[in-house]
Amino acid sequence: MNEEALEAVGDYRYGFHDPENATIRFDKGLSEQVVRDISELKNEPQWMTDIRIKAYRHFEERAMPDWGNCNLLDSINFENVTYFLRSSNKTEKNWDDVPDDIKNTFNRLGIPEAEQKWLGGVTAQYESEAVYHSIREDLEEQGVIFLDMDTGLKTHPELVKKFFGTVVPHSDNKFSALNTAVWSGGSFIYVPKGVSVEMPVQAYFRINAKNMGQFERTLIIADEGSTIHYVEGCTAPSYSTDSLHSAVVELIAMEGAKIRYSTVQNWSNNVYNLVTKRAVAHKNATVEWVDGNIGSKLTMKYPSVLLKGEGAHAEVISVAYAGEGQHQDAGAKVHHLAPNTTSNILSKSISKNGGRSSYRGMLQVMPKATGCRSKVVCDALILDDSSRSDTYPTMEIGNATADLEHEASVSKVSSDQLFYLMSRGLPEEEAMGLIVNGFFEPFTRELPMEYAVELNKLLELEMEGSIG
Amino acid sequence: MLRVENLHVSVEGTSIIKGLNLKIHRGEIHVIMGRNGAGKSTLANVVMGHPAYEITDGSIFFEGRPLEEMAVFERARAGMFLSFQYPAVIPGVQVGTFLKKSVASVRDDPPKGRVFRKELNAAMAQLEMDKSFLSRYVNDGFSGGEKKRLEMLQMLLLKPTLALLDETDSGLDIDALRIVAKGINQIAPEAGCLIITHYQRLLDHVKPHFVHAMIDGAIVKTGGPELALELEERGYDWLDAAA
Numbered sequence: 185m186n187e188e189a190l191e192a193v194g195d196y197r198y199g200f201h202d203p204e205n206a207t208i209r210f211d212k213g214l215s216e217q218v219v220r221d222i223s224e225l226k227n228e229p230q231w232m233t234d235i236r237i238k239a240y241r242h243f244e245e246r247a248m249p250d251w252g253n254c255n256l257l258d259s260i261n262f263e264n265v266t267y268f269l270r271s272s273n274k275t276e277k278n279w280d281d282v283p284d285d286i287k288n289t290f291n292r293l294g295i296p297e298a299e300q301k302w303l304g305g306v307t308a309q310y311e312s313e314a315v316y317h318s319i320r321e322d323l324e325e326q327g328v329i330f331l332d333m334d335t336g337l338k339t340h341p342e343l344v345k346k347f348f349g350t351v352v353p354h355s356d357n358k359f360s361a362l363n364t365a366v367w368s369g370g371s372f373i374y375v376p377k378g379v380s381v382e383m384p385v386q387a388y389f390r391i392n393a394k395n396m397g398q399f400e401r402t403l404i405i406a407d408e409g410s411t412i413h414y415v416e417g418c419t420a421p422s423y424s425t426d427s428l429h430s431a432v433v434e435l436i437a438m439e440g441a442k443i444r445y446s447t448v449q450n451w452s453n454n455v456y457n458l459v460t461k462r463a464v465a466h467k468n469a470t471v472e473w474v475d476g477n478i479g480s481k482l483t484m485k486y487p488s489v490l491l492k493g494e495g496a497h498a499e500v501i502s503v504a505y506a507g508e509g510q511h512q513d514a515g516a517k518v519h520h521l522a523p524n525t526t527s528n529i530l531s532k533s534i535s536k537n538g539g540r541s542s543y544r545g546m547l548q549v550m551p552k553a554t555g556c557r558s559k560v561v562c563d564a565l566i567l568d569d570s571s572r573s574d575t576y577p578t579m580e581i582g583n584a585t586a587d588l589e590h591e592a593s594v595s596k597v598s599s600d601q602l603f604y605l606m607s608r609g610l611p612e613e614e615a616m617g618l619i620v621n622g623f624f625e626p627f628t629r630e631l632p633m634e635y636a637v638e639l640n641k642l643l644e645l646e647m648e649g650s651i652g
Numbered sequence: 653m654l655r656v657e658n659l660h661v662s663v664e665g666t667s668i669i670k671g672l673n674l675k676i677h678r679g680e681i682h683v684i685m686g687r688n689g690a691g692k693s694t695l696a697n698v699v700m701g702h703p704a705y706e707i708t709d710g711s712i713f714f715e716g717r718p719l720e721e722m723a724v725f726e727r728a729r730a731g732m733f734l735s736f737q738y739p740a741v742i743p744g745v746q747v748g749t750f751l752k753k754s755v756a757s758v759r760d761d762p763p764k765g766r767v768f769r770k771e772l773n774a775a776m777a778q779l780e781m782d783k784s785f786l787s788r789y790v791n792d793g794f795s796g797g798e799k800k801r802l803e804m805l806q807m808l809l810l811k812p813t814l815a816l817l818d819e820t821d822s823g824l825d826i827d828a829l830r831i832v833a834k835g836i837n838q839i840a841p842e843a844g845c846l847i848i849t850h851y852q853r854l855l856d857h858v859k860p861h862f863v864h865a866m867i868d869g870a871i872v873k874t875g876g877p878e879l880a881l882e883l884e885e886r887g888y889d890w891l892d893a894a895a
């Protein structure tokens with residue numbers, strides 16, 4: 185790590201970077217040719233190339249969203265982004281075979297260690313593609329497919345063709361179009377009927393190069409009565425120029441299946457994080473989004489669930505931390521399409537040092553979806569007068585049988601809480617850190633323990649040097 | 653160990669403590685009684701360093717050091733402890749986590765791991781607190797008496813040399829009162845204690861050396877345990893002339 189890099193790190197512990205040793209690197213900028221080149225390089229079937237081209241044309245025509253943080257969105261320079269960068273020629277099964285720099289980075293991020301201790305499988309993506317991938321043998325024996333998306337397309341084209349773009353069509357929004365055009369990497373998971381994957385599987389996304397664009401694409405299919413817990417983490421170096429992360433995630437939970445998708449997003453503060461995440465839950469299925477947004481410059485992400493089958497259930501627990509120069513525009517969308525479906529949305533945000541957090545929610549109950557229940561709770565904590573929090577809830581309720589609850593609160597840390605903790609020997613920053621951790625606890629307790637500990641440490645660091 | 657000299661305190665421009673003097677030595681138990689709103693909690697909060705209160709005149713010394721130069725957490729580390737009349741609720745923070753952090757910050761030789769567990773278990777047993785409290789959130793949904801027990805638990809674990817107990821006996825059932833008294837008596841020989849109370853009944857279990865009557869922000873009369881009995885019987889009106 186050079187000195188410049190060290191300086192850039194600041195408080196953000198993951199801001200270091202490796203030398204850029206690309207084996208293939210596209211010139212910056214986007215065109216139809218770039219899209220074709222990506223597809224050709226990956227040796228894709230024609231139908232995928234066609235999807236990409238169609239999506240690219242839609243992206244070109246599609247206007248930027250006219251909501252959210254328009255100023256920041258308009259400042260994205262799509263011509264200054266590297267759309268494809270390969271840093272290792274192969275996805276390895278053994279960490280020892282991963283190039284040293286990259287391996288060291290993942291070591292510093294604690295991935296191999298976590299893998300040994302508590303994970304059922306790991307994909308490590310570096311820039312555009314997975315550099316490491318592995319799944320426990322017992323899971324493989326049960327027929328669980330866990331691959332990086334590129335390999336998934338090669339080895340299971342029929343499954344991919346059947347489900348790709350069915351939950352998030354390319355035309356959903358400008359960034360889903362962009363992702364569909366230039367996607368690379370991500371995870372492909374299929375859990376067979378009745379199989380319960382007890383240990384979580386994890387994907388870790390790392391951006392290393394400057395002005396990088398990372399566009400992973402994830403598709404998870406949980407067949408009838410199966411369960412899976414997928415965990416993702418992400419970090420990037422701190423640069424003075426921006427990077428773009430725009431993923432699409434599609435989940436399909438068949439009858440009686442359960443998918444939990446947990447995210448701890450901790451991009452450096454120069455990353456635009458514009459992600460479309462959506463799930464379909466069939467009869468009696470459960471989908472849980474556990475979504476934490478700590479880093480990035482601008483995040484716009486609203487994990488959503490289409491409750492398509494009777495008795496399906498959605499759970500969205502999200503937290504957002506917006507510090508200096510950050511805007512977290514996050515939330516949840518749940519569409520009750522079938523009778524007797526239920527949902528719970530809990531959103532918590534903290535704004536500090538001029539940070540801005542917005543909750544944007546959509547709750548829809550279709551006219552024929554009778555007997556639905558939903559509870560939405562939004563709590564915002566504002567730590568100083570220069571910070572900001574807004575809520576934009578939307579409800580479209582199509583019938584009178586729905587049982588709905590909505591609570592929202594905006595609060596400040598009370599001086600009595602701080603004083604209480606300080607009187608027990610905690611300096612102000614530590615006291616603040618404890619209160620903040622407590623505020624996020626309903627989220628943290630849903631994470632695997634290792635993640636929870638890490639998140640609490642992160643938040644405590646964020647509280648340091650901030651009071652006075 | 654605690655010396656309060658001609659203390660004047662105001663909150664948001666209203667003067668509340670008006671020329672208060674008090675000296676507490678190690679091993680002494682002092683009791684302050686006074687009407688609602690007399691300024692008793694204000695005194696305890698000011699000594700501990702609550703930022704809402706402004707000292708407009710006078711000074712406070714702890715073991716010879718002027719308190720104004722010590723931050724709240726430093727006061728705790730120096731051995732001061734306040735049992736709150738209304739302990740704050742800290743949602744999402746488990747009692748166990750909080751106690752561990754607090755003990756680690758306050759004590760010079762914080763016990764670790766199993767030693768800490770053992771000490772914690774012993775203290776909780778003494779206070780007849782169920783272990784399930786450890787996984788509850790600090791004061792969240794606690795009954796009045798449970799809150800007071802948690803304050804006592806903290807006191808036993810932090811082993812203060814100056815304990816300010818603000819109405820720790822209020823809202824306690826008879827058994828709890830006895831348990832709390834036992835806790836106070838346990839630390840009292842090595843510490844200075846300032847007990848704020850409205851009732852004589854705690855004093856059946858804890859023998860004070862001094863009882864002070866506070867009227868309108870000042871101590872107007874000091875006596876022995878018999879003063880507490882007298883105040884309970886006669887109220888405060890007869891002292892108004894002295895204020």
Ligand SMILES: Nc1ncnc2c1ncn2[C@@H]1O[C@H](COP(=O)(O)OP(=O)(O)OP(=O)(O)O)[C@@H](O)[C@H]1O
Nearest residue numbers: 663664668686687688689690691692693694695704
């Ligand atoms: N933070 C505050 N802001 C405004 N007024 C306050 C504050 N703290 C105390 N006061 C006022 O100061 C006066 C003294 O309050 P204090 O709590 O010290 O009384 P007390 O003697 O402890 O009464 P009690 O027996 O009811 O506990 C009261 O009139 C109270 O309303």
Ligand SMILES: [Mg+2]
Nearest residue numbers: 692693694737
């Ligand atoms: Mg009081």
